[in-house]
Amino acid sequence: MRTAVVLLTRDLRVHDNPALAAAATADRTVPLYVLDPKLADLSPNRTRFLHQCLADLREQLRRTGGDLVVREGDPVAETIRVARDTGAETITLAADVSGYATRRERRLKDECERHRIALELHPGLTVVEPGTLRPGGGGESYKVFTPYYRSWSAATWRQPAGTPQRLTLPDGLTAGRLPGLPAGESPHACEGGETAARRRLTAWLRQDLQGYGDAHDDLPGDATSRLSPYLRWGCLSPLALAEAARERGADAFVRQLCWRDFYYQVARAFPKLSTEALRPNADNDWRYDQDALQHWTDGLTGVPVVDAGMRQLREEGWMHNRARLITAAFLTKHLGLDWRLGVAWFFRWLLDGDVPNNSGNWQWTAGTGNDSRPYRRFNPIRQALRFDPDGVYVRRYVPELKGIDGAAVHQPWRLPKSEFRGLDYPGPLESHRDEAVWLR
Known part of the structure; x- marks a missing residue:
């Protein structure tokens, strides 16, 4: 019997999740999330949101007969350990662009080669994969949004991945306990998870999306979708959201999703986006007060x-x-x-x-x-x-x-x-x- 592990990272959903769908073709599928202690204290708000996402994802996976396997420690070491314990031949993973994510991918690739396990990288975090679109005349990425938007709009989008209907865990595998829900810092933060995301999406799609272009800058009206936290954690498929908006003629909203993709391709080409200026000689005159x-x-x-x-x-x-x-x-x-x-x-x-x-x-x-x-x-x-x-x-x-x-x-x-x-x-x-x- 063939076994596959899907290492879930920022794709915490069952709908249109290419990495999960690929792993689900195996006889036994291990949906795995590894809590990395190095990331635990970066943001109490995001930690709370993440834990809500994990609890909801476990519930979604249990409805298919599977479960969410939770481990804590180094993501690469824990993923390899689970794969070896279950006899998995394949590990699937959503490709990502941050420095942390690319280092994790390189290390996982090396360990998979050492243990003779196949590693598959899949799309799913953006509408169009970073690196797919390249400017004319060479260049690794677009540096200006408008030409990127033209290329992005003309690109052929991938087909949505199917939602697994039935998953089977390997015998004897312990799923592990979810961590307790931390307090967070913001008292009015929204609830995490795919269920909350789809509920908010349904309400959003009932609105007059064609009026979004005029209304989304209105501060008191708050006519934005407020879906960005769910996109950040992959509780919603950006592809499914873009398709739904485009079907309703909400071009201004689709353009905002393109901005999101634009920065992913920038970050892929310039991994020091958080610490170094993109424009040379633009960082010489800051003060510190x-x-x-x-x-x-x-x-x-x-x-x-x-x-x-x-x-x-x-x-x-x-x-x-x-x-x-x-x-x-x-x-x-x-x-x-x-x-x-x-x-x-x-x-x-x-x-x-x-x-x-x-x-x-x-x-x-x-x-x-x-x-x-x-x-x-x-x-x-x-x-x-x-x-x-x-x-x-x-x-x-x-x-x-x-x-x-x-x-x-x-x-x-x-x-x-x-x-x-x-x-x-x-x-x-x-x-x-x-x-x-x-x-x-």
Whole structure:
């Protein structure tokens, strides 16, 4: 009888999971997740979300007659141990692009060769596999989004993988206990798991997706899908989501999924995306001010729309995409602080935090990455007046300002001095990069 192990990483679902579907063709299938202690303390929010995903995935697999086998330790060593204990001939794995993932793949490949076990890498983390599309004239990856989007839109997408209907574990294999559910740090973080993801997707698809292009920047309306945490952990298939959106004519939403793929191919070609600037000589003029950084992380910059975004991040483990641009631009373009400080802070709190998109977007905003206009500015007040004209978003997350009506909430320092001093809210931090014309 043929046995296959599927090492699950960021593909925690049973629907359209090519690595799982390939392993399921064997007589006996071992769905395996290895908890790596090296990753345990990076983000309490993501750890909680991950453990919810694992509990839900175990339930899904048990419905097929199988189970989720859980081990703790070095992923390569534990995977080889399970494969040898069960007599597995094959290990399947979703290909990934981060430095951690590629090192894991190389080590696993070496160990599989040493133990004469076949290793199969499968797609599944993106719509189009990173490295599939290459710019004309050579070059390993696209550096500008628009030509990548044209190539991506014209590409033939893979066929979805079938959902296994019946799985059989090898006899005598102990599934292992799931870890206890940690507390996390954000009290209003969404629930993890494929079941929650598909429930949210169903609700999302009932909306008028053709209006997404106009509505997704609206801060108080919150018309974004909020599916990014589920995509980050593979609770949803990005391919299935893209197909569903395209069928409904939601081109603007499909374009956002292409942005996600774009950064995966960037990260594949540039594995130091989180630590080194993509643009040469773009990283020479940062300052380091711990007090200013602390005000930014605490949501106490004195600029209401910035503070609202930073507080949403802490409360929900998520931030509206427009607020991400505004808060990141404020840190880098106005305070002049190093973008890597922002990468680390977002990575700690975001449920959807990953190397390609978190680091790629930070570099884009800081002017060190793939933006074709690296010197662009985001005036926070103009942004607030445009995307939160009545101040609803700000008042939602900055309770000190709930008593201020309308758009005046965005510039409380313009209130009479007696009113401003009674707010228990700070004045705006000094700008160190631009003349802060928005203060006047």
